[in-house]
Amino acid sequence: MRAVIEGAASCLSPREKPARSRFCKKYLRVSEKDAEEGYKDMVTGLDRKPYANPAGVTNVVRLMKRTNPKVESVKPESLIDDRILKKLDQSGFIDEVMAKYGVK
Numbered sequence: 684m685r686a687v688i689e690g691a692a693s694c695l696s697p698r699e700k701p702a703r704s705r706f707c708k709k710y711l712r713v714s715e716k717d718a719e720e721g722y723k724d725m726v727t728g729l730d731r732k733p734y735a736n737p738a739g740v741t742n743v744v745r746l747m748k749r750t751n752p753k754v755e756s757v758k759p760e761s762l763i764d765d766r767i768l769k770k771l772d773q774s775g776f777i778d779e780v781m782a783k784y785g786v787k
Contacts, residue, residue, distance in 0.1 A: 684767050689780055691729055696784035731786065732777050735763045 693699055700722060707718040740759040747754040771777055781787075 684771060685776065687733065688771065688777055691731070691733065692780045692784040692786050695726055695729060695731070695781075695786045698785055731781055732768070732772055734765055734768060737763065 694703060703722055704715070704718045707713055707721055708715065711718075711721075713721070737759060740762055744754055744757055744759050744762075
């Protein structure tokens with residue numbers, strides 16, 4: 684979990700933007716403009732604190748019901764266990780890592 688948070692902070696870091704752009708252009712073979720748009724989308728779409736979204740889990744359960752009727756008995760909230768993330772958040776780890784990378 685710590686590595687996921689640190690990776691997200693690195694991706695969101697304004698200091699790392701040039702490296703992210705070079706990576707996208709090289710490995711995804713996209714233009715400078717497309718790399719910039721992708722970076723903007725990532726900055727606006729990536730959660731600073733990656734808590735599970737109950738609505739998203741509900742949607743996954745809804746879609747899975749189509750192929751597996753047994754999923755109907757699953758309560759989406761029972762699939763979310765954010766204890767580790769809460770502990771990291773309460774300890775200040777997430778805010779500390781985001782600040783280290785200059786992420787607002």
